[in-house]
Amino acid sequence: MTVDPYQKLRERMVAHQIEARGVKDQRVLGAMRKIPRHFFLPEEYIEEAYSDEPVPIGLEQTISQPYIVAVMTELLALSPKHRVLEVGTGSGYQTAILAELAGEVYSLEIVAELGKRAADLLTSLGYKNVWIKIADGYNGWAEMAPFDAIIVTACAEELPPPLLGQLKNGGRLVAPLGTEREQYLYLFIRTEEGVVKKRGVPVRFVPLTRQ
Ligand code: SAH
Secondary structure, eight states: OOOOTTHHHHHHIIIIIIGGGTOOOHHHHHHHHHSOGGGGSOGGGGGGTTSSSOEEEETTEEEOOHHHHHHHHHHHOOOTTOEEEEEOOTTSHHHHHHHHHSSEEEEEESSHHHHHHHHHHHHHTTOOSEEEEESOGGGOOGGGOOEEEEEEOSBBSSOOHHHHHTEEEEEEEEEEEEOSSOEEEEEEEEETTEEEEEEEEEEOOOBOOOO
């Protein structure tokens, strides 16, 4: 049996950075113990893969801090029946976590090189329930809507209106909102009566850009 030398680092990451700060969803914790986060970083940053911060992935983008990936995923309350939309594929790490917990994952990335790299990596890791498209995620993915859950991993001042339109009734959407200086995570839940919006922890994401 081959032993992954990074397994210990992942166990420690989950215990110290994630569980210790209150994330309880065992499926989320399990996915984060399983997925080799170091595969998603460029060679020169591999040693940073399990550190408690966002890390550059090239082309001015970053892979999100492990704790923030866990918090956002927990807020989505995913089940294996769910179809999920992700805006901002980036490294594909969050995409892999979603693919472990949901039935189908549709992910949009505006930078072609990143989207292609992530798609190749996820294919090589064996994921068959992920579809990545190079496009401006502002408009969502109308052909594949509606979604049970939507996650946005780049920050806008206001939520792009098309996204809530692609969320099912009872569906959950998580997104960072704010300016470059001050951002918070928000959870939107779509109900029969309308949309409920709740503010969460302060965060720091790269901006949502437009084509
Ligand atoms: N979840 C990713 C986060 C990547 S950073 C990870 O953990 O690796 C955010 C990503 O959003 C970047 O790759 C950036 O290129 C992408 N992005 C920014 N604006 C976008 C838009 N309008 N549509 C789709 N992707 C966008």
